Amino acid sequence: MLSIALTKGRLEKATVKLLKECGYGTEALENKGRSLVFQDSVKDIRYFLAKAADCITYVEHGVADAAVTGKDTLIENPGEYYELLDLKIGECRFILGGLPGRNPLARNGLVRIASKYPEVARKYFRNKGMDVEIIRIEGSVELAPLLGLCDGIIDIMETGTTLKENGLVVFDTVEDISARLIVNKASFRLKQDEIMALLEDMKGMVEKRCSEE
Numbered sequence: 001m002l003s004i005a006l007t008k009g010r011l012e013k014a015t016v017k018l019l020k021e022c023g024y025g026t027e028a029l030e031n032k033g034r035s036l037v038f039q040d041s042v043k044d045i046r047y048f049l050a051k052a053a054d055c056i057t058y059v060e061h062g063v064a065d066a067a068v069t070g071k072d073t074l075i076e077n078p079g080e081y082y083e084l085l086d087l088k089i090g091e092c093r094f095i096l097g098g099l100p101g102r103n104p105l106a107r108n109g110l111v112r113i114a115s116k117y118p119e120v121a122r123k124y125f126r127n128k129g130m131d132v133e134i135i136r137i138e139g140s141v142e143l144a145p146l147l148g149l150c151d152g153i154i155d156i157m158e159t160g161t162t163l164k165e166n167g168l169v170v171f172d173t174v175e176d177i178s179a180r181l182i183v184n185k186a187s188f189r190l191k192q193d194e195i196m197a198l199l200e201d202m203k204g205m206v207e208k209r210c211s212e213e
């Protein structure tokens with residue numbers, strides 16, 4: 001039996017679709033209601049639905065053997081797990097954005113950046129040799145420059161709609177991101193056959209999709 005934590009929210013639909021295309025029995029996940037634990041109807045797999053950072057916590061503690069979660073959350077929460085596969089779903093990017101004509105990169109001295117991803121933001125400005133003050137924001141980060149809290153934001157951009165509808169622009173791409181399959185280190189040894197089968201199924205489907213593009 002494998003236990004797999006899946007990230008709920010944005011990634012959820014694409015993850016369930018990928019599993020379904022791999023031939024897994026995802027009916028319970030597709031008709032989930034408010035439940036959080038689901039049994040695969042074909043494979044000996046139990047799924048949990050959790051927030052991205054919590055998926056990592058469950059994998060690190062070994063209560064989930066594997067998880068599907070975004071690279072954004074993995075970068076922000078480095079830990080003790082193996083990252084096995086880029087699933088090529090949930091593709092988006094980290095960007096530096098802000099008000100038009102106010103590029104933080106053109107500023108001298110300290111810049112103030114709001115972000116849900118303080119580690120990503122700190123690393124980006126450190127690599128540029130710039131002084132930065134990071135202000136952690138939990139959501140709707142686009143508000144922060146509009147209200148004058150900061151000089152810019154480091155945030156995820158998928159379609160670009162949120163930035164555009166709030167009159168903000170992109171100044172730079174920090175990094176491309178997508179969903180990854182991660183695995184608990186002990187499970188990787190102890191449940192090698194099951195994990196390799198999961199990996200091969202997902203890898204095959206990712207490659208098939210890429211070749212069809």
Ligand code: PRP
Binds near residue numbers: 162
């Ligand atoms: C994310 C991100 C942006 C938005 C980008 O927020 O922080 O705000 O999505 O998506 P887009 O480029 O397709 O418009 P999310 O919707 O997860 O909500 P939050 O800000 O409350 O965390």
